[in-house]
Amino acid sequence: NAGVTQTPKFQVLKTGQSMTLQCAQDMNHNSMYWYRQDPGMGLRLIYYSASEGTTDKGEVPNGYNVSRLNKREFSLRLESAAPSQTSVYFCASAVSDTGELFFGEGSRLTVL
Amino acid sequence: EDQVTQSPEALRLQEGESSSLNCSYTVSGLRGLFWYRQDPGKGPEFLFTLYSAGEEKEKERLKATLTKKESFLHITAPKPEDSATYLCAVEKSGSRLTFGEGTQLTVNP
Numbered sequence: 157n158a159g160v161t162q163t164p165k166f167q168v169l170k171t172g173q174s175m176t177l178q179c180a181q182d183m184n185h186n187s188m189y190w191y192r193q194d195p196g197m198g199l200r201l202i203y204y205s206a207s208e209g210t211t212d213k214g215e216v217p218n219g220y221n222v223s224r225l226n227k228r229e230f231s232l233r234l235e236s237a238a239p240s241q242t243s244v245y246f247c248a249s250a251v252s253d254t255g256e257l258f259f260g261e262g263s264r265l266t267v268l
Numbered sequence: 269e270d271q272v273t274q275s276p277e278a279l280r281l282q283e284g285e286s287s288s289l290n291c292s293y294t295v296s297g298l299r300g301l302f303w304y305r306q307d308p309g310k311g312p313e314f315l316f317t318l319y320s321a322g323e324e325k326e327k328e329r330l331k332a333t334l335t336k337k338e339s340f341l342h343i344t345a346p347k348p349e350d351s352a353t354y355l356c357a358v359e360k361s362g363s364r365l366t367f368g369e370g371t372q373l374t375v376n377p
Contacts, residue, residue: 199355248311255302255357257314257365261310
């Protein structure tokens with residue numbers, strides 16, 4: 157049982173490059189989330205999807221876009237990466253819109 | 269503005285030395301308070317949900333309690349495998365989780 161799978165695990169980008177972080181869950185969960193984790197800042201919500209076909213902005217959405225491709229998959233896109241987007245990104249899912257989240261192992265992104 | 273503050277930032281214990289971690293919050297309309305454990309290089313793992321003041325939850329050596337202003341995570345006779353960062357998060361009606369910065373716990377053998 158894989159749970160929440162994120163790819164890639166590590167990525168280095170140059171300023172201005174674009175990339176997409178992929179996330180898939182196999183628990184038949186309705187809600188999916190993207191967080192970023194930075195030292196001294198805690199986990200901050202970027203975007204979430206309460207159900208298939210819907211997406212909403214979180215606390216720090218600027219510079220990101222998301223796609224809820226189907227019930228299993230929720231991707232995060234950086235159109236023009238900036239050094240301030242250097243972070244660890246976590247995807248999470250939940251049965252419904254509650255705080256009991258299941259997290260992936262993270263994607264470590266460095267923007268030079 | 270909703271705030272979640274965890275203390276201490278870091279805690280070192282000897283194996284068997286019981287202690288508590290604190291999570292204080294200022295949230296109107298609390299819907300739930302959540303505790304997670306995060307190991308280095310991994311995603312957070314859900315531990316407990318507390319919904320109302322006076323509620324307690326237990327799991328092995330961990331016990332979480334909740335008052336109207338704070339939550340405690342009590343660790344009884346910890347073992348080295350309890351070493352991790354413990355995160356607290358609050359959820360209020362109509363909003364998503366707000367996480368604290370975590371307490372990094374180290375248990376020495």
